[in-house]
Amino acid sequence: MIRHSLRRMTNSTEGTAIVSPSRHVESETHSNSIGSCARVVPAVLIRNAIKRYGFGKGSCPVLDELHMNVKKGTIYGLLGASGCGKTTLLSCLVGRHRLDSGNVLVFGHEPGSVESGIPGPRVGYMPQELALHGYFTINETLHYFGRIFNLKAEFVNAQLEFLTKLLDLPPSNRYVKTLSGGQQRRVSFAVALFHEPELLILDEPTVGVDPLLRYSIWNHLVRQSVDHGRTVIVTTHYIEEARQANTIGMMRSGRLLTEESPENLLRMYALSSLEDVFLKLCMKDNGITLSEEATVSNPAGRAADQRQESSSNVPSDDSICQLESFEISIDRGHQSEVSFPAACFKKVLPNPGISSTNVNSETSSVVMFTGSCSSTTSSNSRNRNFTAPLFSSHRLIALVRKNYLHTFRNVGMFVFIYLLPLIQATIFNLTLGHEPTGLMVGIVNDEVEPSQGRLCNYTTACSYSMLSCRYLRYIRDNIIQVPYENLTEALEAGRSGEVWGVIHFGHNFTEEFEKRQADGDSATLENIIRSRIGINMDSSNHLIHAFIERWILEAFGDFFKDFMRSCEREPEAGYIPLEFLEPVYGQKETQFTEFMAPAFTVLIVYFMGVSLTSGVFISERQQGLLDRCMVAGVQMTEILMSHLINQFTAMIGQTALVFICMLLIFNIPCHGSLTLAICITFLQSFVGMSFGLLIATVCDSEIGALLISQASFLPFTVICGVSWPIEGMSFYLRFVAYSMPMTYAIESLRCVFTRGWGIEQPDVYVGIIISVAWILALLAMCVIVLRARKYAS
Numbered sequence: 001m002i003r004h005s006l007r008r009m010t011n012s013t014e015g016t017a018i019v020s021p022s023r024h025v026e027s028e029t030h031s032n033s034i035g036s037c038a039r040v041v042p043a044v045l046i047r048n049a050i051k052r053y054g055f056g057k058g059s060c061p062v063l064d065e066l067h068m069n070v071k072k073g074t075i076y077g078l079l080g081a082s083g084c085g086k087t088t089l090l091s092c093l094v095g096r097h098r099l100d101s102g103n104v105l106v107f108g109h110e111p112g113s114v115e116s117g118i119p120g121p122r123v124g125y126m127p128q129e130l131a132l133h134g135y136f137t138i139n140e141t142l143h144y145f146g147r148i149f150n151l152k153a154e155f156v157n158a159q160l161e162f163l164t165k166l167l168d169l170p171p172s173n174r175y176v177k178t179l180s181g182g183q184q185r186r187v188s189f190a191v192a193l194f195h196e197p198e199l200l201i202l203d204e205p206t207v208g209v210d211p212l213l214r215y216s217i218w219n220h221l222v223r224q225s226v227d228h229g230r231t232v233i234v235t236t237h238y239i240e241e242a243r244q245a246n247t248i249g250m251m252r253s254g255r256l257l258t259e260e261s262p263e264n265l266l267r268m269y270a271l272s273s274l275e276d277v278f279l280k281l282c283m284k285d286n287g288i289t290l291s292e293e294a295t296v297s298n299p300a301g302r303a304a305d306q307r308q309e310s311s312s313n314v315p316s317d318d319s320i321c322q323l324e325s326f327e328i329s330i331d332r333g334h335q336s337e338v339s340f341p342a343a344c345f346k347k348v349l350p351n352p353g354i355s356s357t358n359v360n361s362e363t364s365s366v367v368m369f370t371g372s373c374s375s376t377t378s379s380n381s382r383n384r385n386f387t388a389p390l391f392s393s394h395r396l397i398a399l400v401r402k403n404y405l406h407t408f409r410n411v412g413m414f415v416f417i418y419l420l421p422l423i424q425a426t427i428f429n430l431t432l433g434h435e436p437t438g439l440m441v442g443i444v445n446d447e448v449e450p451s452q453g454r455l456c457n458y459t460t461a462c463s464y465s466m467l468s469c470r471y472l473r474y475i476r477d478n479i480i481q482v483p484y485e486n487l488t489e490a491l492e493a494g495r496s497g498e499v500w501g502v503i504h505f506g507h508n509f510t511e512e513f514e515k516r517q518a519d520g521d522s523a524t525l526e527n528i529i530r531s532r533i534g535i536n537m538d539s540s541n542h543l544i545h546a547f548i549e550r551w552i553l554e555a556f557g558d559f560f561k562d563f564m565r566s567c568e569r570e571p572e573a574g575y576i577p578l579e580f581l582e583p584v585y586g587q588k589e590t591q592f593t594e595f596m597a598p599a600f601t602v603l604i605v606y607f608m609g610v611s612l613t614s615g616v617f618i619s620e621r622q623q624g625l626l627d628r629c630m631v632a633g634v635q636m637t638e639i640l641m642s643h644l645i646n647q648f649t650a651m652i653g654q655t656a657l658v659f660i661c662m663l664l665i666f667n668i669p670c671h672g673s674l675t676l677a678i679c680i681t682f683l684q685s686f687v688g689m690s691f692g693l694l695i696a697t698v699c700d701s702e703i704g705a706l707l708i709s710q711a712s713f714l715p716f717t718v719i720c721g722v723s724w725p726i727e728g729m730s731f732y733l734r735f736v737a738y739s740m741p742m743t744y745a746i747e748s749l750r751c752v753f754t755r756g757w758g759i760e761q762p763d764v765y766v767g768i769i770i771s772v773a774w775i776l777a778l779l780a781m782c783v784i785v786l787r788a789r790k791y792a793s
């Protein structure tokens with residue numbers, strides 16, 4: 001048999017077999033132990049496993065009362081058609097999914113429990129997906145996982161050298177993303193192997209691998225089990241290669257049809273290939289009669305069927321031994337080895353689930369693991385009693401380094417992180433808050449004589465002559481004055497959008513104005529109307545209307561004061577008795593940019609935080625990286641923390657760049673403490689980052705995360721008083737506005753920027769307190785969502 005020849009090869013000290021630089025050789029469980037009942041310890045024991053995806057009527061069991069025994073130090077080949085539940089079963093073994101009911105023990109403990117060490121370094125997992133970081137080299141990939149397992153660099157290097165030869169890996173400085181599909185799978189295989197775990201769980205490791213290399217891989221697996229007592233569970237679609245396994249589990253529709261050694265299977269069914277055995281079992285499972293089978297199978301099939309029929313209830317020696325070992329363990333009070341209480345076991349005859357573990361009538365009854373424990377120890381209650389291993393600094397360091405590499409190796413990402421806030425701040429300063437220029441306004445001046453070419457001459461002396469022309473001189477250059485012959489023509493130009501408004505002077509404007517000045521309070525209404533300057537505005541654009549209105553009023557004030565001064569009268573005399581004196585804060589003509597700058601600063605850093613973090617581990621989750629990482633023992637809280645650390649440094653850079661741009665390049669004044677302003681901005685960046693993390697924990701797809709972060713942008717921007725005062729909102733909407741994460745912070749930053757207030761002011765410290773509260777609340781929500789997802793899986 002191939003397996004035996006391989007065993008011989010691997011046991012040989014001579015020959016060409018590549019020998020692993022193992023750290024240790026586990027001698028307690030060895031192939032020699034097989035056959036010796038007292039020494040057989042099950043690596044994996046599953047009873048009555050039921051697992052469904054989905055809820056309600058739409059769900060159907062993916063694992064359907066499945067039983068499984070894997071002896072320690074053996075290779076278990078799990079065979080089955082696509083979709084029969086192999087991957088689901090493996091993910092339950094490594095603690096990534098939970099059974100809906102039933103029980104699973106790995107090395108005597110439930111996966112996920114601290115005692116089991118799984119997830120953790122005891123298991124090496126090769127998922128079906130590639131689950132590798134494309135921007136890592138092969139060397140970096142192994143060292144990354146080496147750090148997660150806290151292995152010495154020398155050991156990792158030695159393993160890398162060994163596995164490079166064994167798996168014919170490309171040079172270790174090659175980036176994973178540049179490798180072919182087959183090469184990438186071999187690297188993935190190396191990652192599962194290199195830390196020499198006690199249990200190897202390999203989901204189709206030989207896909208896309210040439211026959212010679214497949215031979216080499218199986219050779220290595222056999223050596224791992226024979227020489228080092230390691231347990232290997234391997235799924236494969238190449239049924240015949242599974243002959244090299246000690247045990248084969250043939251799976252169909254969430255159940256194991258059989259669990260036997262390949263030799264026994266071939267003997268029992270008198271068939272020459274495992275493919276035929278599987279076919280026969282499937283047909284039998286479908287209820288096809290034995291005579292029908294015989295036509296499909298070889299002629300010896302019928303006799304073999306009868307043989308198998310009578311022998312299928314006979315357990316293999318190993319199976320009985322395995323169960324006996326449980327009995328022994330319990331009887332001797334060694335329950336720490338097996339965490340199920342004795343109530344989970346009963347004496348049964350026979351076990352109806354698996355042919356190989358059934359007991360014939362001549363065999364004495366054995367203690368069976370039933371899974372039907374008392375309610376206090378039911379599967380579900382124990383599952384929830386999950387205690388996460390303690391936080392580990394080496395894992396955190398590995399994750400942080402990985403995140404940095406991801407950022408710096410990805411040019412687009414690097415530019416996005418550091419240049420985008422700068423670009424946004426620059427765009428803001430260049431585009432927002434500036435006074436409009438080149439605004440066309442029509443002038444209809446009936447004072448000027450058409451016969452004299454509408455010349456608009458005026459004097460600066462104290463003379464009531466052509467005052468309309470004198471007034472127009474004071475209108476700012478931002479307005480371009482366009483003369484029109486008559487009002488009708490000018491209004492038509494306004495209607496067709498050529499001008500933003502029309503300024504109209506009557507025929508005797510100057511005389512009427514003089515008369516009104518002279519009459520003072522006794523001026524007639526007719527005189528008042530004729531001395532007015534008529535203005536028709538295009539009010540479709542509120543801001544432009546406001547600017548033109550302000551400039552026209554300002555121009556009149558300046559004109560009138562100048563006229564009074566030229567007549568040696570008090571310039572203020574007769575002007576409207578309202579005066580805006582020096583403002584308490586800011587200047588008389590505070591730029592709109594100054595109002596917007598603090599809000600925009602918060603907006604930029606907040607949404608950079610959201611964008612950067614909302615997708616962080618979604619792609620890792622989709623590519624299976626998160627699963628692999630967590631099977632290696634990494635905690636979700638460590639992943640969260642690593643991203644917080646990485647984003648924190650990005651935030652420092654982003655905040656610094658935004659402030660440099662605002663204050664130094666575009667001279668936005670900050671009247672208060674710069675440190676305080678940076679602190680508030682920084683906290684808002686943290687709030688954005690925490691919100692992004694929450695999105696990442698909730699969403700399964702990047703598009704979903706993108707949609708949520710995009711959808712939140714406009715409401716947040718509008719409602720937080722970035723561009724319009726909250727005082728302009730309805731009473732109830734103000735509550736919503738003030739419950740938003742950015743509102744108080746924006747107010748707070750405005751107070752520091754424009755009023756120069758310090759932290760002692762309630763408007764300032766409330767912004768800080770509320771930002772901190774949001775950070776804590778959002779991070780707490782992340783942890784809750786992660787916990788909920790974990791228990792739901």
Ligand SMILES: Nc1ncnc2c1ncn2[C@@H]1O[C@H](COP(=O)(O)OP(=O)(O)OP(=O)(O)O)[C@@H](O)[C@H]1O
Nearest residue numbers: 053054062080081082083084085086087088089128
């Ligand atoms: N997260 C999930 N949500 C819903 N259904 C799922 C999920 N994961 C797997 N399934 C379904 O469960 C069934 C078993 O899937 P599983 O991946 O375990 O099969 P498999 O035997 O490993 O298949 P293959 O050999 O093709 O990898 C399939 O019908 C699959 O569609």
